[in-house]
Amino acid sequence: MGLSHQSMVNAHPDLDLVAVCDTSTYVLDVLSKYTGVKTYTDHNVMLEKEQLDCLFVATPTRYHSQIVGAALERNLHVFCEKPFALNPEMAYKLAELAESKGLVNQVGYHYRFVGAFNEAKRLLDQQIIGDLHHVRAEAYGPVVLRPKGSTWRSQSAEGGGCLFDYSCHAIDLVNYLVGCPLSVSGSVLNRIFSTDVDDEIYSTFQFSPKLFGQLATNWSDESFRKMSVKISLWGSNGRINVDRQEVQIYLRSNKGLEPGLLTGWNVRNTTELTRPVWFYVRGEEYSAQIDHFAQCMKHRTPTASTFRTAAETSLVAAMIRADAGKARTSVDPASVGTTSPGAEQRDSSRFGIRSIFGRR
Amino acid sequence: MDRILFGDNQFFGVNHASEDKARAQAMRFQDIEAVIGVLRDAYAEGIKTFMCTTHERMSGVCDYFRDNADKYPDYNFYPCMPYAHKYANAAAELGILGAVRSFLPDNNPLGALVKGGLSLARKDVEGLAKMLIDAEMKMFAGLKTPVVFLQNVATDFLLGLGFDEAFRIFADHIKDQYNAEPAFITMNAPRLYATLTKLGIKNPIICANINKVGFRMCGGIDAYAELLNNGDCRMVAMSIFASGALHPKEAIEWLTQYPKLRSVVFGASSRRNIAETKSLIDSLMPEAVAG
Numbered sequence: 001m002g003l004s005h006q007s008m009v010n011a012h013p014d015l016d017l018v019a020v021c022d023t024s025t026y027v028l029d030v031l032s033k034y035t036g037v038k039t040y041t042d043h044n045v046m047l048e049k050e051q052l053d054c055l056f057v058a059t060p061t062r063y064h065s066q067i068v069g070a071a072l073e074r075n076l077h078v079f080c081e082k083p084f085a086l087n088p089e090m091a092y093k094l095a096e097l098a099e100s101k102g103l104v105n106q107v108g109y110h111y112r113f114v115g116a117f118n119e120a121k122r123l124l125d126q127q128i129i130g131d132l133h134h135v136r137a138e139a140y141g142p143v144v145l146r147p148k149g150s151t152w153r154s155q156s157a158e159g160g161g162c163l164f165d166y167s168c169h170a171i172d173l174v175n176y177l178v179g180c181p182l183s184v185s186g187s188v189l190n191r192i193f194s195t196d197v198d199d200e201i202y203s204t205f206q207f208s209p210k211l212f213g214q215l216a217t218n219w220s221d222e223s224f225r226k227m228s229v230k231i232s233l234w235g236s237n238g239r240i241n242v243d244r245q246e247v248q249i250y251l252r253s254n255k256g257l258e259p260g261l262l263t264g265w266n267v268r269n270t271t272e273l274t275r276p277v278w279f280y281v282r283g284e285e286y287s288a289q290i291d292h293f294a295q296c297m298k299h300r301t302p303t304a305s306t307f308r309t310a311a312e313t314s315l316v317a318a319m320i321r322a323d324a325g326k327a328r329t330s331v332d333p334a335s336v337g338t339t340s341p342g343a344e345q346r347d348s349s350r351f352g353i354r355s356i357f358g359r360r
Numbered sequence: 361m362d363r364i365l366f367g368d369n370q371f372f373g374v375n376h377a378s379e380d381k382a383r384a385q386a387m388r389f390q391d392i393e394a395v396i397g398v399l400r401d402a403y404a405e406g407i408k409t410f411m412c413t414t415h416e417r418m419s420g421v422c423d424y425f426r427d428n429a430d431k432y433p434d435y436n437f438y439p440c441m442p443y444a445h446k447y448a449n450a451a452a453e454l455g456i457l458g459a460v461r462s463f464l465p466d467n468n469p470l471g472a473l474v475k476g477g478l479s480l481a482r483k484d485v486e487g488l489a490k491m492l493i494d495a496e497m498k499m500f501a502g503l504k505t506p507v508v509f510l511q512n513v514a515t516d517f518l519l520g521l522g523f524d525e526a527f528r529i530f531a532d533h534i535k536d537q538y539n540a541e542p543a544f545i546t547m548n549a550p551r552l553y554a555t556l557t558k559l560g561i562k563n564p565i566i567c568a569n570i571n572k573v574g575f576r577m578c579g580g581i582d583a584y585a586e587l588l589n590n591g592d593c594r595m596v597a598m599s600i601f602a603s604g605a606l607h608p609k610e611a612i613e614w615l616t617q618y619p620k621l622r623s624v625v626f627g628a629s630s631r632r633n634i635a636e637t638k639s640l641i642d643s644l645m646p647e648a649v650a651g
Binding site: 003004006007008010011024026027030031033034035036037142225226228230243244245246269270271272274276277278279280281282284 | 372373374376378386445457513516520522525526547548573575576577578580602605
């Protein structure tokens with residue numbers, strides 16, 4: 001992650017890359033030899049010696065709060081990678097510190113910079129699909145596909161796991177599009193291949209008496225070429241499906257809110273929704289979020305993905321973790337005055353299903 | 361270089377406009393025979409160059425064209441390396457060094473192994489890069505590969521870092537080892553051209569998005585026009601339909617304002633679409649003006 005930030009920052013016309021800091025002296029030696037960048041192995045030494053305006057933090061999550069805190073104390077603007085902090089308490093503390101000092105702060109929730117999601121937000125803000133009643137947030141992709149892995153992503157104590165990774169992206173988008181949920185319930189943290197962390201997460205959200213949502217994320221799904229996040233929203237006047245590539249809008253009627261949209265299905269895709277960036281490495285959104293940070297520093301305006309919104313995302317993630325340990329309602333035949341069907345019966349019904357699908 | 365090159369995004373379920381279309385394509389091309397079938401159709405329509413990612417799935421395609429060399433005596437592969445997801449996934453799991461180590465030859469003669477280990481220990485980027493290039497090129501052995509591309513993720517990442525030496529290492533090794541033309545895919549063509557010029561890489565082959573709506577043309581459409589009209593480079597246009605945003609005729613007519621544009625790469629899944637696009641290019645922009 002840090003290397004692609006370096007590539008984009010270095011190419012930005014308004015930013016001067018002063019130095020980089022990493023624990024791998026090997027990588028630092030190669031970078032310094034071939035790109036001439038000044039390098040450090042201790043961020044405190046770097047902060048002490050260099051005259052900096054801002055810091056980009058792309059370390060494993062457990063170092064975020066310490067490094068971000070040190071930078072804020074020195075009055076630097078900070079861009080930090082997601083999921084920001086290991087716990088919401090620390091995340092809110094850092095948000096308050098940055099706000100109290102008037103420093104520009106941003107967390108790398110890059111989906112907030114995808115044209116399609118921003119188009120969906122624009123349409124939702126106009127209440128184009130009426131009163132929302134359901135939101136579904138899904139994220140699938142191939143990260144952990146084997147019972148193996150030795151990096152920090154596989155360690156729960158270091159902020160690894162699908163909840164801190166894929167789920168946080170999906171939660172952050174829900175918070176961005178609809179607002180932060182008031183409650184979570186029925187949460188599941190399940191392991192597929194990992195031994196120390198969760199690989200799939202499911203949860204039910206409530207936003208208001210009439211608006212509910214569901215979260216489904218799984219980073220062990222290799223049927224996806226890369227991470228894919230999709231949000232589906234249902235309202236009294238239709239529905240919106242949105243992913244990185246396109247916004248699909250179904251309207252029961254277009255009450256003249258948005259010219260160009262028809263009653264029924266409408267599709268707007270990435271080509272028309274994506275704004276050009278000054279430099280492209282691996283997707284406009286990654287460039288756009290760095291440019292946004294640079295522009296916010298220049299104009300001293302708040303970012304579209306602040307420490308505070310990231311803290312709210314961390315809070316929802318923490319509540320899902322807490323909820324996952326809670327008691328569930330058993331499916332108990334005795335509670336309706338009957339006994340469990342016999343094993344033989346269940347086996348034959350399963351066989352029946354198999355034989356239906358077997359006929360091709 | 362041929363006027364028309366055949367691309368491979370459709371075979372990998374890459375579609376910049378729709379996840380559903382991408383998945384449908386991934387299903388359709390699940391069997392490598394389906395890929396080969398489309399390449400045969402393209403060949404029958406007169407498209408004799410396949411610009412092909414060094415994804416391991418492509419080894420089946422390479423096998424087919426090697427085994428049937430007599431049927432396709434003039435067939436060219438333009439390998440595009442590296443297949444970046446392979447490295448990104450390995451780096452996420454094994455760290456950067458672990459990833460590099462995992463792609464160094466392990467079933468080669470001892471010499472290669474030792475050479476790899478030594479290059480790694482000495483931080484000899486040139487030695488390492490050559491070995492990684494050789495590993496990517498292995499599946500094309502015995503096939504014609506007159507042009508070899510560096511993929512845009514690698515090109516643009518290195519370009520941003522200012523790791524300019526990497527372009528020289530790549531260019532030299534492709535020329536020396538494979539007697540082929542080094543080429544570069546990028547989303548930042550004007551900036552890349554400036555860097556390659558500074559490095560003394562003359563008249564480079566640069567493949568970039570070139571389309572009427574300016575989709576993924578970083579640096580702006582005017583800077584691209586300048587490059588197409590006055591640059592000392594051979595430009596290959598990709599994403600000419602801007603992921604389906606443009607009608608084929610409109611897209612290709614727009615390209616005709618750049619007579620020095622050398623080649624066009626496009627991908628399609630049906631013989632009808634291949635034939636239609638080819639005939640539009642043949643009739644509207646038959647050949648490039650020598651630049």
